[in-house]
Amino acid sequence: DAKTTQPPSMDCAEGRAANLPCNHSTISGNEYVYWYRQIHSQGPQYIIHGLKNNETNEMASLIITEDRKSSTLILPHATLRDTAVYYCIVRGYSTLTFGKGTMLLVSP
Amino acid sequence: GAVVSQHPSWVICKSGTSVKIECRSLDFQATTMFWYRQFPKQSLMLMATSNEGSKATYEQGVEKDKFLINHASLTLSTLTVTSAHPEDSSFYICSAREQGARAEAFFGQGTRLTVV
Numbered sequence: 682d683a684k685t686t687q688p689p690s691m692d693c694a695e696g697r698a699a700n701l702p703c704n705h706s707t708i709s710g711n712e713y714v715y716w717y718r719q720i721h722s723q724g725p726q727y728i729i730h731g732l733k734n735n736e737t738n739e740m741a742s743l744i745i746t747e748d749r750k751s752s753t754l755i756l757p758h759a760t761l762r763d764t765a766v767y768y769c770i771v772r773g774y775s776t777l778t779f780g781k782g783t784m785l786l787v788s789p
Numbered sequence: 790g791a792v793v794s795q796h797p798s799w800v801i802c803k804s805g806t807s808v809k810i811e812c813r814s815l816d817f818q819a820t821t822m823f824w825y826r827q828f829p830k831q832s833l834m835l836m837a838t839s840n841e842g843s844k845a846t847y848e849q850g851v852e853k854d855k856f857l858i859n860h861a862s863l864t865l866s867t868l869t870v871t872s873a874h875p876e877d878s879s880f881y882i883c884s885a886r887e888q889g890a891r892a893e894a895f896f897g898q899g900t901r902l903t904v905v
Contacts, residue, residue, distance in 0.1 A: 715893075724795070724882045724896035725833070768832075776823060777884070777894055779833040 685769045690784040693763075699756040701783050703769030706750040712773045714745060716754045718765040719782070725768065728754065759787045791817045793885045795897025802873055802904055810868045810900045812883030818863035819885035823894065824856070827880040839866055873904040 686704040693699040705714065715730040729736055729743045731752075736743045742755040756763055768782040792815040802808050812822060821840050825833040837853075839845035839860035847853045857869040866885075870877055880901055886894040 717896075719833075722880070722899070722901070724793075724884075724899045727893050727895060730893065776835055776838060778835065779825075781832050 685771055685780055687767075687769055687780065687783045689781065690786070693756075693759045693785060693787050695761055695787055695789050696758055699759040699763065699785055699787070701754040701756075701767050701769075701785065702751065703754070704751045705769070705771045708749050708771050709773065712771045714743065714749075714752050715770045715772055715777065716741070716743065717768045717770065717777075717779075718763075718785075719768065720762075720765045725779075728767075759785075761787050761789065763787050791815075791885075791887075791893075791895045793819075793883065793895045793897040795883050795900055797900060798898060799901040800903070802902070804874055804904055805872055807869055807871045808873055808902060810870075810881055810883070810902075812866045812868070812885065812897050814864045814885040814895075817885075817887050819866070820863065820888040821886045822860055822866040823884040823886075824858060824866075824868050825882045825884065827882060827899075833882060836868075870902065873902070875904045878902055878904045 713730050713732050716728040717725040719725045728740050731743045745752045764787045766782040766784050794813045796811045824836045827833045836851045837845045837847045839858050841860050841863050845858040860866040880899050882899045883897045884894045886892050
């Protein structure tokens, strides 16, 4: 699976949009981009995934660049409960391989 | 999303004893289940993959005789840590996926194992 690069940490003010970037320049044609998050001492929670089109669900939006080499997860109105480690994972038909992710801290 | 239940959420055991952790998919049939381990301040590391009714596939460096995995039904997988030692203390997390390699994987809440 292609490797991903994420900033180690980000801060966001409560109520503002949180935009979490992810680089996956070696992504191949059959690989999807998945986002999970892990709140402290809990199991990871699925957020969203996409192939090449932008995706939106009740939790977040996923914007994938046209060349698919990077993507951005958007939490439109961050709350304190969104503080977590966010993992961007590129996966084809294999298992989910977790990198170090981005620690998002949402502050009042 | 689908629900994966893991039990117990935490356990303390004496060195040399065995501990069993259960992982259940509550509202879907999980043809494939995964077991991860996470040490403090580190990311999740895949230990093994199991398909219902067949032997688990272990990642390199994971001792199959120490970490026994059973996936006897489409809704239950168990991980048994045998002859536990303090260095086995970790956060163990299971994940379950429906049939199809593209299906999303859903995670249990994790089990905090402390070996004393």
